[in-house]
Amino acid sequence: MRIDHLSLTNFRNYARLELSLPSGCPVVLYGDNAQGKTSVLEAIYYLATSTSPYTTSDRQLIHWRTEGDPIPFARLSAELGSDKAGAYDKLDITLMLDMSSGSPRFKKSVKRNSVDKRVMDVIGLLNVVLFLPQDLSLVEGSPADRRRFMNTTLRQVDRNYFLALHEYEKILPQRNALLKRINEKRAGAVELEYWDEQLAQNGAVIIAGRQRFLRELEVKARDNHHALTGGLEALSLNYLPSIMPRADGDGGQLAFDVLGLDLNRQLAADDIAPQFVEQLLARRSEAIRRGVTLAGPHRDELRLLINDRDSGLYGSRGQARTAVMALKFAELEWMRDQQGAYPLFLLDEVVAELDGKRRQFLLDRLDGGAQTLLTTTELDIFDAAFLERSQVYRVENGQIQPPGE
Numbered sequence: 001m002r003i004d005h006l007s008l009t010n011f012r013n014y015a016r017l018e019l020s021l022p023s024g025c026p027v028v029l030y031g032d033n034a035q036g037k038t039s040v041l042e043a044i045y046y047l048a049t050s051t052s053p054y055t056t057s058d059r060q061l062i063h064w065r066t067e068g069d070p071i072p073f074a075r076l077s078a079e080l081g082s083d084k085a086g087a088y089d090k091l092d093i094t095l096m097l098d099m100s101s102g103s104p105r106f107k108k109s110v111k112r113n114s115v116d117k118r119v120m121d122v123i124g125l126l127n128v129v130l131f132l133p134q135d136l137s138l139v140e141g142s143p144a145d146r147r148r149f150m151n152t153t154l155r156q157v158d159r160n161y162f163l164a165l166h167e168y169e170k171i172l173p174q175r176n177a178l179l180k181r182i183n184e185k186r187a188g189a190v191e192l193e194y195w196d197e198q199l200a201q202n203g204a205v206i207i208a209g210r211q212r213f214l215r216e217l218e219v220k221a222r223d224n225h226h227a228l229t230g231g232l233e234a235l236s237l238n239y240l241p242s243i244m245p246r247a248d249g250d251g252g253q254l255a256f257d258v259l260g261l262d263l264n265r266q267l268a269a270d271d272i273a274p275q276f277v278e279q280l281l282a283r284r285s286e287a288i289r290r291g292v293t294l295a296g297p298h299r300d301e302l303r304l305l306i307n308d309r310d311s312g313l314y315g316s317r318g319q320a321r322t323a324v325m326a327l328k329f330a331e332l333e334w335m336r337d338q339q340g341a342y343p344l345f346l347l348d349e350v351v352a353e354l355d356g357k358r359r360q361f362l363l364d365r366l367d368g369g370a371q372t373l374l375t376t377t378e379l380d381i382f383d384a385a386f387l388e389r390s391q392v393y394r395v396e397n398g399q400i401q402p403p404g405e
Contacts, residue, residue, distance in 0.1 A: 001089065001126050002371040003044060003344065007077040010063035012039035013398045022391050023081070026372040030379050031395035037375035040395075041130070041346045044373070047078050047091055048126040048344070049152065050110070050119045058095055059106055072097040080126060082341070089113060091125060120162065127156050127335055127343030129370075131328045133353045138327060139304055139312050139320040146302040150210050153331055157338040164205035171198050172298060180291040192284065199296060200276035204269040206297040207241050207261075207276075213334070214239050214302070215263040220330035225306075228322050228361055233306050235323055239263060242299035243279045245272045318355075325358060332370060342370035349375055351382070 008017040013036050021027060029037040038054070042061075046052055052061060066072035073096040080089040092111040097104045110117045112125070137145040155162040175195040181187040218237045225235035239261045247267055261267070276296070280287075283294045304311045304323050311323055335343045345366070351359055351374060363386045366372050379387065394401040 001080045001082050001341070003078045003126070004081040005079040006040070006043065007075075008039075008043055009075040010066050010072075011043055011061060011074045011076055012036065012063065014039060015063060015065065015398065017398075017400065019400055021371065021373075023371050024368045026366045026368070026374060026386070026390040028379070028382070028387070028390050028392045029373065029375045029395050029400070030377065030392065032377060035395045036398045036400070037395045038348055040400075041348050041373060041375060043076050044078070044126075044344060044346060045128055045130055047076055047093060048123075048128040049156065050093070050108075050123065053130055053132070058108065059097065062095055062097065071099065078126065089125060091122060120166065123162055124156050124159065127339060129153075129328060129332045129335065129343050129345050131345070131347045131350050133349060135324050135328070136317075136320050138324050139315065143299075143301045147297070147300055150213065150302065153335065154209050154213055156343075157335055158209055160205055161209040164202040164209075168199065168202040168206060168297065171195060171202065172293060172296070175199055176292050179288050179293070182288050183291055189284065189288065192280075196277050196280045199293070200273045200280065201269075203243075203276055203296045204272035207243070207245065207272050207300070208267055208269040210241070210297070210300065211239060211261050211263065212266055215266070216337075217327070217330050217334050218263060220333045221326045224329045225323065225326035228326055228358065233319070233322075234308075235326055236305045236308070237263065238303040238305055240301040240303065241297065242301075243272075243276050243295045245275045247271070321354065321358060325354075325362065329365060336370075345370040345372040347372070347374045349377070351376060352378060 006019045008014045062074040075094045077092045094109045096107045279295050
């Protein structure tokens, strides 16, 4: 799917925006800082994922000028097109502060073709890959940054993964609360059996999904990285699930138990779940004492290796940028393979952060296959050939000027 038309009402610094987007050529949004460029990308990302990459509070998305209104609200709407004949969808999300009860209550409503839907029913309708300067955290940041990368990609294209992640994130705090009650002698350890089973079933789906994703992503990332480095460096991915499941070999013997889950041999969720339960049981006493679940996908780690050395520990900043760019283009290509069409590619102030070689690599690959939007404060960082095949809009004070105006 692509966005043919984007409508925003009271979203961020846009009181009202109507923007038709072309397909087949990159769209460049340029202007000074704090004018609304990033808000366009944020709106598209929110429509696709129902989350913002810039804030954890949806209330912040509602235009500040609506604070005095009886019902402050923001509405995001996209008309979606496809290369398939007759394929068309309209997606609407409304964010609202209901003041009728005296204290504000936040509400989110989602509609597809004017029919009410749950968020989980529309995730995957529109797919996006977002590339930010702060994506260096995929190399240099915390494990949570890399888990978020895996979750954001997988939940868009794998419904089983999305549902398992949704359940897992509900079960985990309930199990943690039970662990604390047991430690305080207000509950019995036998009560953990149900929650262990539920956590393991959903966690196993997540681990299996991540293993498959990373195996397929590594092949594409390695090719991109090879091209970026002129064949001088090799990129590989090391997946470290906290429960470290093992695979059965011939004769029922355990075939491997290595540092990192083997990406060349896929484990099924049904094989992982019982091992998950075993490890929860083995660490039960410590978990009760500490009041937290000590094993599971919420503690998984992913490391990026360059020439078999951990780039987060031993790589330069330039190597980190190269690895992240290779990973982002691999993500784009992987989602295309899963869905049969490219996702939207959103790049927020990325080009200015790159040196000449990496910048040219990026621009050469923005060939119109994926509907692409870039933001920038400077047009002169783009070469004339790229601007010639792009649609350029100026953004100023929450207004977007069409080409030629």
